[in-house]
Amino acid sequence: MIKIFETHAHYDDDAFDEDRYSLLSSLRENGIDKAVNIGANLSTSKATVELTKKYDFMYGVVGVHPSDIRELETEGAIDVIEKLAVENSKVVAIGEIGLDYHYDDADEALQKKWFINQMELARKLKLPIVVHSRDGAKDTMDIMTAENAQDIGGVVHCFSYGKEVAKTFLDMGFYLGVGGVVTFKNGKKLKDVVEYAPLDRIVLETDCPYLAPEPFRGRRNSSLYIPYGAQVIADIKGIDVEELYQITYNNAMKLYRL
Numbered sequence: 001m002i003k004i005f006e007t008h009a010h011y012d013d014d015a016f017d018e019d020r021y022s023l024l025s026s027l028r029e030n031g032i033d034k035a036v037n038i039g040a041n042l043s044t045s046k047a048t049v050e051l052t053k054k055y056d057f058m059y060g061v062v063g064v065h066p067s068d069i070r071e072l073e074t075e076g077a078i079d080v081i082e083k084l085a086v087e088n089s090k091v092v093a094i095g096e097i098g099l100d101y102h103y104d105d106a107d108e109a110l111q112k113k114w115f116i117n118q119m120e121l122a123r124k125l126k127l128p129i130v131v132h133s134r135d136g137a138k139d140t141m142d143i144m145t146a147e148n149a150q151d152i153g154g155v156v157h158c159f160s161y162g163k164e165v166a167k168t169f170l171d172m173g174f175y176l177g178v179g180g181v182v183t184f185k186n187g188k189k190l191k192d193v194v195e196y197a198p199l200d201r202i203v204l205e206t207d208c209p210y211l212a213p214e215p216f217r218g219r220r221n222s223s224l225y226i227p228y229g230a231q232v233i234a235d236i237k238g239i240d241v242e243e244l245y246q247i248t249y250n251n252a253m254k255l256y257r258l
């Protein structure tokens with residue numbers, strides 16, 4: 001019986017409103033033994049905690065994504081995140097937090113400020129972090145180095161940079177989250193990173209409803225599609241996919257300290 005650990009999903013998303021219950025209820029029988037839902041702002045962090053209460057196999061991560069970072073400028077907003085983490089034992093990390101410079105209106109200074117502050121919250125609560133970093137590799141590395149992120153630990157999810165950047169995060173003890181992008185025809189850079197990274201530092205994720213693997217690219221993603229990316233990773237590593245599931249399951253247990 002295979003056991004897959006889904007490390008990064010957004011089942012609170014509207015895309016699942018139609019069939020959330022039936023889909024989530026079917027995950028276990030399809031080998032998804034554990035799943036972590038990731039908050040991206042105050043309301044999805046609260047929804048994440050609700051999901052962890054409804055489903056045995058579900059754990060949660062709470063925090064504010066760089067794209068929603070203005071929310072934290074409201075007095076007391078960060079305390080809401082802290083309270084969610086402290087009062088719910090199934091909250092296993094702070095995230096997703098980080099830097100996203102993809103869009104022109106990105107407020108880089110504000111993103112940095114709250115990346116650091118949320119990292120400090122994780123340190124205080126002794127929780128790992130789930131890092132989102134897009135088009136901002138240098139600042140992400142500089143901040144994490146300056147903040148001694150190696151003492152906090154965590155994962156760089158949906159890893160999108162090259163080998164040199166991967167090395168920096170691996171040297172800090174971080175895991176790399178790999179999902180559907182590894183199946184894309186233009187996914188060569190990620191394939192190279194997968195080849196380079198030690199097996200004991202890779203975790204499986206979807207980032208669903210986004211980033212469905214081939215042959216479903218562009219459609220709604222779910223944890224049920226993890227096998228498509230996993231097979232590509234297993235082929236790169238030259239191992240059976242069953243072995244990959246087992247190794248990445250153990251990695252995820254260590255990452256989230258379960």
Ligand code: NI
Nearest residue numbers: 008038096207
């Ligand atoms: Ni995400």
